[in-house]
Amino acid sequence: MNEKKCICGSSDVRVVACSGASNVGQIANQAAIELAKEKVASFFCLAGVGGHIPGMVKAAQEAGLMIAIDGCPVQCAAKTLQYAEIEPAIQIVVTELGIEKSPELVHDEKACAKVVEKVKEELAA
Ligand code: SF4
Numbered sequence: 219m220n221e222k223k224c225i226c227g228s229s230d231v232r233v234v235a236c237s238g239a240s241n242v243g244q245i246a247n248q249a250a251i252e253l254a255k256e257k258v259a260s261f262f263c264l265a266g267v268g269g270h271i272p273g274m275v276k277a278a279q280e281a282g283l284m285i286a287i288d289g290c291p292v293q294c295a296a297k298t299l300q301y302a303e304i305e306p307a308i309q310i311v312v313t314e315l316g317i318e319k320s321p322e323l324v325h326d327e328k329a330c331a332k333v334v335e336k337v338k339e340e341l342a343a
Contacts, residue, residue, distance in 0.1 A: 242319045245329045262278060264295055281304075
């Protein structure tokens, strides 16, 4: 597993999201966008890793710290990384934060903020 490290001044913190077809998958995606907007982490294309695009797999392997945000315990994002021999330093599962999975693809700002805060907490730990 990658070691956690201080993110001050680091541009090598990357985040991937499962971006699944459910409320929690989309909350994961939106949280990754917010983390990128706040410059906490750069949003990395998980599909490139899943598609075995060599340059993208290499870039993901070379990340200083990788964060995986999954919607539910199936953990598609973390498993996609692990299949490419990339161990995320931080793994977040949205449903573990008390947010119930549903097929509704509605924007949920409050849930997204909860995920963003959890990532920041983990980074600071
Ligand atoms: S982790 Fe869950 S929500 Fe995300 S893509 Fe997989 S099954 Fe869907």
